[in-house]
Every structure is written in C-alpha cells, then in structure tokens.
Amino acid sequence: GLSSKLEKVFKNLKGYGKLSEKNIEDSLKEVRLSLLEADVNYLIVKEFIESVKNKAVGEKVADSLTPAQQIIKIIRDELVELLGNNEPLNIKAKPPVIIMLIGLQGSGKTTTAGKLALYLHRMKRSVYLVPADVYRPAAILQLKKIGASINIPVYETPEENGKILQKPDEIVNSAIEIAEKHAYDTIIIDTAGRLEIDEPLMDELKLLKNKFNPNEILFVADSMLGQSAVTVAKTFNEALDISGVILTKVDGDARGGAALSIKKTVAKPIKFIGVGEKLSDFEVFYGDRIADRILG
Amino acid sequence: IFGAGKIDAADIEKIEEALVLSDISYKTAEELIESVKKRLAKNKDLTADIIKQALKDEVGDKISVKFPEIKDGNDKNIFIIVGVNGVGKTTTVGKLGKYYADRGKKVIIAACDTFRAAGKEQIEVWGQRTGIEVVSGKENQDPASVAHDAVQKFKEKDYNILLIDTAGRLHNKKHLMEELAKIKRVISKSYGSEPDEIFIVIDAGLGQNSLVQVEQFKEIVNITGVIVTKLDGSAKGGIIIDIISRMNLPVRFIGTGESPEDISEFSPEIFKDNLL
Numbered sequence: 001g002l003s004s005k006l007e008k009v010f011k012n013l014k015g016y017g018k019l020s021e022k023n024i025e026d027s028l029k030e031v032r033l034s035l036l037e038a039d040v041n042y043l044i045v046k047e048f049i050e051s052v053k054n055k056a057v058g059e060k061v062a063d064s065l066t067p068a069q070q071i072i073k074i075i076r077d078e079l080v081e082l083l084g085n086n087e088p089l090n091i092k093a094k095p096p097v098i099i100m101l102i103g104l105q106g107s108g109k110t111t112t113a114g115k116l117a118l119y120l121h122r123m124k125r126s127v128y129l130v131p132a133d134v135y136r137p138a139a140i141l142q143l144k145k146i147g148a149s150i151n152i153p154v155y156e157t158p159e160e161n162g163k164i165l166q167k168p169d170e171i172v173n174s175a176i177e178i179a180e181k182h183a184y185d186t187i188i189i190d191t192a193g194r195l196e197i198d199e200p201l202m203d204e205l206k207l208l209k210n211k212f213n214p215n216e217i218l219f220v221a222d223s224m225l226g227q228s229a230v231t232v233a234k235t236f237n238e239a240l241d242i243s244g245v246i247l248t249k250v251d252g253d254a255r256g257g258a259a260l261s262i263k264k265t266v267a268k269p270i271k272f273i274g275v276g277e278k279l280s281d282f283e284v285f286y287g288d289r290i291a292d293r294i295l296g
Numbered sequence: 297i298f299g300a301g302k303i304d305a306a307d308i309e310k311i312e313e314a315l316v317l318s319d320i321s322y323k324t325a326e327e328l329i330e331s332v333k334k335r336l337a338k339n340k341d342l343t344a345d346i347i348k349q350a351l352k353d354e355v356g357d358k359i360s361v362k363f364p365e366i367k368d369g370n371d372k373n374i375f376i377i378v379g380v381n382g383v384g385k386t387t388t389v390g391k392l393g394k395y396y397a398d399r400g401k402k403v404i405i406a407a408c409d410t411f412r413a414a415g416k417e418q419i420e421v422w423g424q425r426t427g428i429e430v431v432s433g434k435e436n437q438d439p440a441s442v443a444h445d446a447v448q449k450f451k452e453k454d455y456n457i458l459l460i461d462t463a464g465r466l467h468n469k470k471h472l473m474e475e476l477a478k479i480k481r482v483i484s485k486s487y488g489s490e491p492d493e494i495f496i497v498i499d500a501g502l503g504q505n506s507l508v509q510v511e512q513f514k515e516i517v518n519i520t521g522v523i524v525t526k527l528d529g530s531a532k533g534g535i536i537i538d539i540i541s542r543m544n545l546p547v548r549f550i551g552t553g554e555s556p557e558d559i560s561e562f563s564p565e566i567f568k569d570n571l572l
C-alpha cells in the first residue's frame with residue numbers, strides 16, 4: 001500500500017530531523033498517484049497535495065516516527081479533518097419532519113429510504129414512506145415491498161391499469177395530509193433517479209423543495225463514483241442546497257475517493273453510509289474509517 | 297490552452313487533467329501522453345488542434361481492436377447480463393429485448409433477479425411495454441431454477457434469443473459470485489453448451505473500480521463483452537479505453553437513457569470524437 005511505497009521513498013534518508021522539501025516532493029508523487037487511483041477528483045487531489053506540502057515542509061519528524069510515517073500522519077489527519085464526521089439528522093422540527101432523498105439513477109435511494117425508515121423507527125419515531133418516483137417501472141411496488149418487510153406504512157400512490165394518477169407534488173401533498181391525520185412524525189420521500197443535467201427533472205425537485213420545505217434533503221451517492229462526482233454533487237447542491245450526503249455500497253472494495261471529492265465540493269456533512277443490501281446495513285458516517293480506505 | 301511550438305510541462309499537465317477527468321486510468325493517461333509526445337516529436341509548430349488530433353489518434357489505436365462478431369446470429373442464442381448493483385442491467389435487458397425484436401428476432405427474457413424487492417416485476421413491466429415474453433418464478437425462488445425453466449421454454453419454442461437478467465451483486469461478495477457461477481452452470485447444462493454471450497454492465501459514472509469489476513466477474517463467469525450505460529450523463533466513459541486495451545474485451549453496446557430505444561452499438565469513432 002501507500003505506507004510501503006513511502007518507506008521506499010525515504011529509505012535513503014540519512015537520519016531523521018526535519019522533512020526537507022525534496023523528501024516531501026518525492027513522497028507526494030506517490031500520494032498523488034494513490035489518491036487518483038482511489039477516484040479522488042484530479043483537481044481536488046491537486047489542492048490536497050498543495051495543502052499537505054505546506055503543512056509538511058520544515059516539520060520536525062517525531063522521535064517515535066519514521067519520515068514516511070510522519071508524512072502518512074499528516075496526510076491522514078488532513079483527510080480525516082476534510083471528511084468530517086456525521087452530523088445528526090435535523091429531526092427536532094415540528095412534526096411531520098420531511099426528509100427527501102435525491103440522486104443519480106441507481107445510487108440506492110429507494111433501498112436507503114427503507115434503511116433510514118428502519119433506523120428512525122428503532123429510535124421510536126413513527127415513519128411514513130412516500131414513493132414519489134413515477135417513472136421507473138415497479139418503483140412504487142419496490143418501496144411498498146420494502147415498507148412491508150419492516151412493517152412501515154407506505155403512501156398508497158393511486159394507480160390504474162399501470163398508470164400512476166398523481167404527479168410527484170400531488171403525491172407528497174396527499175401523503176403529508178395522511179401523515180398529519182395519523183400523527184406520523186417523519187416522512188421519507190423517495191424520488192426518481194435523475195441526471196443533474198436534466199433540467200425538467202431538476203425543476204421537479206426544486207418544485208418539491210419550494211412547496212414542501214423538507215427538513216432534510218439528502219444526496220444519495222454511490223461510493224464508487226468517478227471523476228464526475230464533483231460536477232454531479234455541485235449541481236445538485238446548487239439547485240437544492242442539500243443538507244447532507246449518504247454514501248452507498250461502501251461494502252464494495254472501491255477506495256471511495258468520491259467521498260472526499262463530494263465533501264470538499266459541497267461542504268455538507270456525510271451523515272450515513274450504506275454497507276449492504278439488507279435494510280439493517282446502515283451506519284452513521286465516521287471520517288477516519290473512510291480516510292484509511294481512500295489512502296489504501 | 298497550448299502555447300505555439302513545443303509541448304511544455306504546463307501543457308502536459310493540462311492534457312493529463314483532461315484525460316484523468318474523463319475517468320481514463322492514470323496509467324493509460326501517461327501512456328497516451330508518451331505516445332503523443334513520440335508522434336509529435338518531429339512537428340515544428342504545435343497547435344492545440346494538432347495535439348488534440350494526435351490524442352484522438354492514439355485513443356483510436358487503443359480502442360480499435362478487432363474482436364469477433366457478437367454471437368447473436370444463430371438460430372438460438374443465450375445472453376446472460378451481469379454486474380454490480382444499480383448499473384442498469386434490468387433496463388439494458390429491456391432495451392436489448394426491443395433491439396433484437398426490431399431486427400426480426402423472437403426474444404424471451406428470464407427474470408432471474410429473484411432477490412431484490414420488485415426485481416422481477418420491473419423486468420415484467422419492460423416485457424409488457426415492449427411486447428416481449430418474460431419467464432419469472434416465485435418470490436425468492438432459486439435464480440438457477442428460474443434460469444433452468446427459462447432455458448427449457450426457450451428450447452421448446454421457436455425463440456432465437458434468450459436474455460437473462462440477474463440480480464446486482466458486488467464482486468467482493470464470494471457467496472453471490474458463487475451463486476452466479478451456479479446460474480451459469482445450470483444454464484449451460486440445460487442448453488447443452490456455454491451461453492453465447494455473458495455481458496457485464498458497467499455504469500459510466502463509476503470510477504476505477506469498474507476495471508476491478510470486469511476483472512473479478514471475468515474470473516468467475518468468463519465475460520465475453522461489456523455494455524456501458526448512462527453515457528447520457530456528465531461522465532465521459534474514459535474507462536472504456538482501459539476496458540478494451542487492458543481487459544481485451546469488446547464494448548458491444550452503450551446505454552444513453554432510460555427509454556427502450558436508448559441503446560446503440562458501440563462506435564469507437566463516435567466515442568473518441570466525443571471524449572476530448
């Protein structure tokens with residue numbers, strides 16, 4: 001991994017003392033390569049390396065560490081600081097609290113809606129799932145089956161002969177009325193996957209935000225995303241001012257550099273990670289675990 | 297971007313940035329840059345256009361590998377569609393059904409994702425909308441047994457193409473990869489020979505892990521081709537260069553949207569022109 005590569009860079013270093021600019025330059029080449037392989041965005045890697053270089057030059061190597069270990073510590077500390085830790089969900093508002101899940105196609109929103117519902121249910125909240133994806137075949141059925149598997153009520157979107165009879169804003173409107181009537185305190189809205197460059201669909205999300213003022217707008221992102229994670233996250237955030245991020249499929253073996261790219265771009269907390277297909281495969285986000293993965 | 301005359305370090309960095317940002321692996325980006333430098337070593341006046349064309353030519357060299365024709369021309373052909381979660385397998389199976397039906401083939405689809413919520417209903421709706429027959433089992437039925445039933449029906453009737461949709465699975469989940477190997481064995485046994493094509497679906501928006509996916513799936517079920525989806529998004533699909541040149545696999549189709557007609561045969565020409 002990176003540690004052994006850096007140990008090689010420093011193996012000809014005579015004694016310890018301070019980290020020279022030359023030692024640092026050589027080691028940062030390896031770090032840069034490692035971060036690019038981990039899918040951290042090219043431009044974000046550039047900024048990161050600059051900031052690590054500034055922190056490292058002239059630093060005295062701690063007695064208990066080798067120069068390589070010292071560099072790794074600086075990098076790791078920087079990564080952990082950038083990734084931050086989770087922040088609590090904004091669920092202190094007057095009920096029903098509204099949480100809306102958004103993101104690209106296939107990122108895991110519908111599954112995550114179920115996971116979040118189970119998580120909040122275990123916190124003794126009364127959750128109502130709302131299927132607002134009117135495009136994907138069997139999307140509503142998917143959320144219905146998920147709700148049934150964990151005994152969470154799901155809004156009955158009216159359908160007739162395979163045709164959905166409400167638009168997303170009408171669905172949410174009706175669902176909120178029912179939630180208020182039944183005293184459900186938390187509504188989770190599952191929306192259709194969409195490209196951030198699809199203007200009509202982005203307008204649909206803006207409409208939902210303006211009409212219903214969700215307490216949380218969570219961007220659900222596949223942790224395996226590549227270089228375009230920056231532009232995707234930036235666009236969703238600029239359109240909707242997201243309140244947080246959920247990274248999915250972290251149980252895979254991708255290094256997950258997209259986490260850093262997204263966090264640095266939107267400066268919003270990563271709140272949870274999805275770690276499997278079961279609805280219980282859901283954890284609160286801790287930056288240090290992901291930092292170690294990204295470093296490889 | 298590029299100053300007149302030689303390519304300097306700043307230009308190299310700009311080229312490297314453009315290549316890496318398109319999800320080309322760092323290693324391949326460096327190879328492309330070295331080849332372009334060699335190619336343009338004798339050029340006296342370098343302009344941005346000359347460099348760009350040299351890059352396109354080098355990319356073209358890497359992706360214009362000659363592969364055998366896709367195996368869809370026999371009287372009977374079986375395709376299995378595999379890949380990690382959410383990349384677009386089910387949607388692609390739906391699109392391929394229409395693609396081949398439009399070309400006069402009699403198509404049947406096997407709904408072998410018996411695991412995920414509404415996995416089989418999703419492809420059933422596609423079948424209804426495109427007029428393609430779908431064989432599906434019961435909820436949580438062993439996917440291999442659904443596959444077996446589908447192959448039996450495929451052999452008995454005059455279908456030309458059997459498309460098998462499978463559940464998404466991460467390649468690092470050993471038991472799920474074993475399940476896939478079993479599905480393939482059962483199909484081969486019922487069919488009397490190996491499936492004609494096993495396509496892995498790759499999401500153009502994902503990064504370098506796609507190469508690991510291709511590698512790992514290939515090890516377990518002998519991938520014969522690749523389908524890259526979501527190229528209508530902002531990702532450039534540079535990973536295609538790595539898949540073709542490093543994995544030595546053909547990209548057969550690309551997905552460019554969520555409607556039945558949003559599938560087309562991969563064209564190296566169109567791809568390299570859109571890349572830079």
Ligand SMILES: Nc1nc2c(ncn2[C@@H]2O[C@H](COP(=O)(O)OP(=O)(O)OP(=O)(O)O)[C@@H](O)[C@H]2O)c(=O)[nH]1
Pocket residue numbers: 103104105106107108109110111112133136139191192193194248249250251252273274275276277281381382412464466
């Ligand atoms: N291994 C793993 N799979 C996941 C995780 N989260 C979701 N999935 C799977 O990813 C696939 C896509 O999940 P969906 O919930 O349908 O994704 P989506 O964002 O709602 O998709 P669209 O509505 O089409 O945009 C499914 O196979 C899920 O089971 C995760 O954390 N780990």
Ligand SMILES: Nc1nc2c(ncn2[C@@H]2O[C@H](COP(=O)(O)OP(=O)(O)OP(=O)(O)O)[C@@H](O)[C@H]2O)c(=O)[nH]1
Pocket residue numbers: 105106136193195379380381382383384385386387388409412415462463464465525526527528529550551552553554558
């Ligand atoms: N924009 C766009 N979306 C696509 C494309 N292909 C598939 N999708 C969308 O991606 C999402 C996931 O597609 P699925 O077909 O369910 O993916 P899958 O691989 O079968 O997912 P699992 O079975 O859960 O692993 C859906 O919302 C599709 O409409 C494409 O080429 N472009």
Ligand SMILES: [Mg+2]
Pocket residue numbers: 109110111133136139190191192193
């Ligand atoms: Mg969904």
Ligand SMILES: [Mg+2]
Pocket residue numbers: 385386387409415462463464
């Ligand atoms: Mg599927």
